[in-house]
Amino acid sequence: MALFASKDAGGAFSRYGEVRVEELGFEDREIVLQVLAAVWPVMTERQRECLMLCCFAGLTQEGAGEVLQVGQRTVSQHFEAALEKVKEIAPEYL
Numbered sequence: 001m002a003l004f005a006s007k008d009a010g011g012a013f014s015r016y017g018e019v020r021v022e023e024l025g026f027e028d029r030e031i032v033l034q035v036l037a038a039v040w041p042v043m044t045e046r047q048r049e050c051l052m053l054c055c056f057a058g059l060t061q062e063g064a065g066e067v068l069q070v071g072q073r074t075v076s077q078h079f080e081a082a083l084e085k086v087k088e089i090a091p092e093y094l
Contacts, residue, residue, distance in 0.1 A: 035090045039082075042089075047082035050075050 040048065046068075053064035054075070061075040068075065 035086060038089050039086050042085050043082050044078070046078045047085070050078040051082040054079055 043051070049068060050061075050064055053059045053067060054061060057064075059067065060072075061079065062072045064079075065072045065075045
């Protein structure tokens with residue numbers, strides 16, 4: 001089950017698919033929280049920001065870039081790095 005997704009500048013979802021946290025059942029929300037708790041300490045602040053804005057605030061990477069005052073490509077790089085860390089810790093959720 002893919003729990004993390006991001007829209008690219010064109011509005012298409014990345015290869016990880018789309019699952020919105022508010023649409024998950026209680027058990028799945030618990031899994032999201034467990035995965036985030038495990039990966040949070042190993043992510044940089046910018047990776048956390050990009051992950052939260054793109055996955056949980058529903059922004060595109062371009063929109064997240066506007067909020068963070070960086071380019072879409074920078075958001076994409078940080079988002080992908082964050083997903084790599086999730087993949088290392090909990091590969092079954094990507």
